[in-house]
Amino acid sequence: MPAKKVILVTGSSGLVGHGLRAAIEQEGRRADEQWHFVTSKDADLRDRAETEALFDSIKPTHVIHLAALVGGLFRNLDHNLDFYRTNTQINDNVLATSHKNNVQKVISCLSTCNFPNKAKYPIDETMLHCGPPHETNFGYSYAKRMIDVQNKGYYNQHGRLYTSVIPTSVFGPHDNFNLQDGHVLPGLIRRAFDSKADGNPFVIWGTGSPRRQFIYSLDLGRLFLWVLREYNEVTPLILSAGADREISIKEAAELICETVGYHGEVIQDTTKSDGQFKKTVSNDKMRKYLPDFKFTPFKQAIKETCEWYAANSDKVRK
């Protein structure tokens, strides 16, 4: 019987935390795993003393560190300094306290937006530090990159297995559906539901041509479980569906309208910018480890997310 794991999940009330919870429920709890999902209500991780008190109380052997100050385009633009300093503080507190408490493994969560803005595609894990990130959220991105720098440091100096994953665009229940600072897929879902309710046309921003890889939060959760149990490299791991599963914004929008049952007018506002045409990331490293991992079919994942949205109007973050 393997040694018992006491797993602390920080930032657990977010999209990824719920995906992780869903994955555990789908799989069924394992006897050797004890899970603690915490949020800022349990401890303010910007504060060292509160972080230590949390660790003292839970005594984790493993940590999945999802907590962060996240913002969306507009908030980031004006507050890059705060995003850098606050996230740096949180990350230092969690990593250093983990080390102090002899936590065996910490898995932090980076993002593909932390990669260099000027890059050769497909992007892979080796490129993380190879140029400045996009201007709009450089504070957030550098704070995240420094997790990887510290992971390397903790390994070199103390032999710690502190690592990180890099998901592509995640979507699912409990997402942020706010149009100003949420992401593209939840934005389309929100607008489809709004259009269905108020009869206004459904507007797609830009040409709809840009292609993106998305990952369903449940699938991300399943992959997190594998990383927790089996991934023993300190260097980051991209978690994404393959490039062959890229879809265009327009294709995603059409699928969402069909799923939501919106049959009204669809307008393309081509005055809005498209952003990058392709931002393909490589999941070769993940596939070397998990050649047979099956992602939830996109259509089904969208259906489940829309059903959740419709059934949980009180919970939806708008």
Added chain:
Amino acid sequence: MSDKKVILVTGGTGLVGRGIRAAVEREGPREGEQWHFVSSQDGDLRDRDATEALFDKIRPTHVIHLAALVGGLFRNLKYNLDIYRINSQINENVISTSHKYNVQKVVSCLSTCIFPDKTTYPIDESMIHNGPPHDSAFGYSYSKRMIDVQNKGYHMQHGRTYTSVIASNVFGPYDNFNPENGHVLPGLIRKAFDAKADGNPFVIWGTGSPRRQFIYSLDLGRLFLWILREYNDVTPIILAADEESEISIKEAADLVVNAVGFKGEVIQDTSKPDGPLKKTTSNAKLRRLLPDFQFTPIKQAIQETCDWYAANPDKVRK
């Protein structure tokens, strides 16, 4: 008549700090400028409260931030994590306390060793974040790079003029003359004095062919004064001698031998590696702003440094 400046120099007793002091002394005190050179004895900048107490006491309007935990190759290799975290803490304390106390300008000190390991030459200011630094000192390098990231953040969010300079191959009085972890020129000076004293040959490592730009600490100090008073760009500026004044290690050794008055045997140990033949740093940005700045001739600078070394055996860091 410019406003009164109260200038706090952290790390004021090191090579660069002494160079600034020498420049201030040579120029003569300027009306309206009050200088405070501090060291760790005046306040442990790793500690937030101690930092605030120092700022409370001195009430600086300007800060030249030189204080850092520096390592040298051997200490760095093993302790990258500590060097990253401690320097990050010092920098965070100094810069955010500066902001809190409404300091008008902070000039921090970076180094060309923090640049990407894989790079083209000449190096210029735009390249700092274009790739990972050399592995042996990644902790130090990233902590310094994050000063530049924060400077940008403080400017965008608060309109602060917090900036940085990039110096390398600095030499002069009060240097670290330890051959294990000091730099090449002080190493040659130390070896020449030792060879003169004990009658052994003076050994130059490698072929002596690699060419380097050296900058005298007094000249660096003079440039710091100009930066303090006139440079209002938050992006970094390289402070380096002209490419034309690069000299080979052999030429440097000859100048040292002359200055020290060593008359014994000079040996070249070609079994030792050379390092890159040229590592030219571009001072084009500096020359655009200061086309007429005259560097101290290297022969004179080396003579002055050797004279200081001979006259101050008790002060020499070995």
